[in-house]
Amino acid sequence: xxxxxxxxxxxxxxxxxxxxxxxxxxxxxxxxxxxxxxxxxxxxxxxxxxxxxxxxxxxxxxxxxxxxxxxxxxxxxxxxxxxxxxxxxxxxxxxxxxxxxxxxxxxxxxxxxxxxxxxxxxxxxxxxxxxxxxxxxxxxxxxxxxxxxxxxxxxxxxxxxxxxxxxxxxxxxxxxxxxxxxxxxxxxxxxxxxxxxxxxxxxxxxxxxxxxxxxxxxxxxxxxxxxxxxxxxxxxxxxxxxxxxxxxxxxxxxxxxxxxxxxxxxxxxxxxxxxxxxxxxxxxxxxxxxxxxxxxxxxxxxxxxxxxxxxxxxxxxxxxxxxxxxxxxxxxxxxxxxxxxxxxxxxxxxxxxxxxxxxxxxxxxxxxxxxxxxxxxxxxxxxxxxxxxxxxxxxxxxxxxxxxxxxxx
Numbered sequence: 001x002x003x004x005x006x007x008x009x010x011x012x013x014x015x016x017x018x019x020x021x022x023x024x025x026x027x028x029x030x031x032x033x034x035x036x037x038x039x040x041x042x043x044x045x046x047x048x049x050x051x052x053x054x055x056x057x058x059x060x061x062x063x064x065x066x067x068x069x070x071x072x073x074x075x076x077x078x079x080x081x082x083x084x085x086x087x088x089x090x091x092x093x094x095x096x097x098x099x100x101x102x103x104x105x106x107x108x109x110x111x112x113x114x115x116x117x118x119x120x121x122x123x124x125x126x127x128x129x130x131x132x133x134x135x136x137x138x139x140x141x142x143x144x145x146x147x148x149x150x151x152x153x154x155x156x157x158x159x160x161x162x163x164x165x166x167x168x169x170x171x172x173x174x175x176x177x178x179x180x181x182x183x184x185x186x187x188x189x190x191x192x193x194x195x196x197x198x199x200x201x202x203x204x205x206x207x208x209x210x211x212x213x214x215x216x217x218x219x220x221x222x223x224x225x226x227x228x229x230x231x232x233x234x235x236x237x238x239x240x241x242x243x244x245x246x247x248x249x250x251x252x253x254x255x256x257x258x259x260x261x262x263x264x265x266x267x268x269x270x271x272x273x274x275x276x277x278x279x280x281x282x283x284x285x286x287x288x289x290x291x292x293x294x295x296x297x298x299x300x301x302x303x304x305x306x307x308x309x310x311x312x313x314x315x316x317x318x319x320x321x322x323x324x325x326x327x328x329x330x331x332x333x334x335x336x337x338x339x340x341x342x343x344x345x346x347x348x349x350x351x352x353x354x355x356x357x358x359x360x361x362x363x364x365x366x367x368x369x370x371x372x373x374x375x376x377x378x379x380x381x382x383x384x385x386x387x388x389x390x391x392x393x394x395x396x397x398x399x400x401x402x403x404x405x406x407x408x409x
Contacts, residue, residue, distance in 0.1 A: 001129040001233060001280055061099050061157045067409030070121050071373060072109040073401030078102050079109055084409060090392045099157040106146045111404040113172040118408040122181050123150040126168030131189040137329055138376040145188040151204055166209035167193030171218035176225040184216035184230055196230055210247050212239055222265045227294055229275050231260040238277055240294045254297050258282025262313040266339060267320040276322050278310040286313060286324055288339060303344050306335035314362045323370060323385060325359050336388060348388035363405045373402035
């Protein structure tokens with residue numbers, strides 16, 4: 001997305017807070033699909049951000065759930081860890097909450113990813129593209145800048161390391177072996193980001209800031225971790241790279257739209273080397289790209305417009321189906337896309353009316369189930385991606401979060 005009004009650069013000193021009291025507060029009823037798509041809370045929470053969570057007898061955080069969700073609660077400057085089984089069962093946030101980590105970095109954690117072993121969360125801190133028109137449309141007010149990558153130890157619910165990439169980060173991808181992470185560094189209203197940062201997670205150190213082009217927002221790896229794709233919103237293009245030699249293998253920019261956004265590998269990779277790109281402006285649709293020759297990717301198709309502004313695009317597995325999520329600034333639409341037919345086709349939609357939010361990602365919790373948050377949504381939406389229905393809504397204590405959702409297990 002295009003960057004708007006200028007914002008003040010700021011990066012506060014880092015602190016972390018692990019929960020010290022047991023989970024409590026009111027248990028807000030979970031709304032059903034007929035009434036809950038507004039994103040409004042249906043009861044107040046008396047839990048305080050950064051001070052509520054499940055703890056053991058010693059006062060230390062209890063053992064992580066076997067399957068859990070981590071949310072980036074952007075403007076609350078926190079990440080939340082929830083029990084995935086309870087989330088899927090329809091529990092309230094307070095009932096499902098394992099713990100909260102407070103991150104004293106402005107403006108807050110915009111996106112988050114979890115290592116495959118479930119021990120570490122990598123958090124991107126920055127304003128994204130919300131300092132201008134989009135933020136104003138969402139009622140966010142004036143937003144500060146900020147630029148940090150924060151590593152959080154999930155078992156102890158504590159911040160461990162803060163890194164500073166070349167530009168303010170947004171999207172994150174972690175290799176399947178959990179050794180390396182990649183971030184798309186969008187920058188902010190004052191500074192046009194043009195880099196992808198490579199992080200060695202074992203040493204918690206930045207390996208390189210690689211120049212890729214103007215305004216990268218999202219980065220994704222192939223299932224085997226051999227290839228990556230990054231969008232360049234400022235250049236209207238994507239680039240493909242080999243993780244074995246990122247700088248040396250970057251493909252020439254491939255034009256796909258005025259404003260490419262979310263990217264994902266889809267289908268039965270590597271037998272079908274296909275990348276999907278959500279296009280937010282110009283022709284607001286999606287593009288399918290053949291990356292069988294990573295050095296020379298080729299546009300196969302410009303798909304139909306799903307309505308609104310498409311941003312997240314999520315692979316639904318080897319079936320070759322996608323979920324494309326769009327905002328209409330007043331409602332959200334999730335479209336299911338079949339890429340195995342020619343031309344590809346939208347086969348179903350879920351509409352969440354009354355939601356003025358901007359999703360940056362949709363996470364697969366398990367086959368056929370998606371978890372959707374969004375900037376200014378004030379709720380987490382649990383979606384049945386087979387029946388294409390809203391299963392239930394989990395209200396958040398603040399309309400500021402969750403901006404992004406990551407799933408482990």
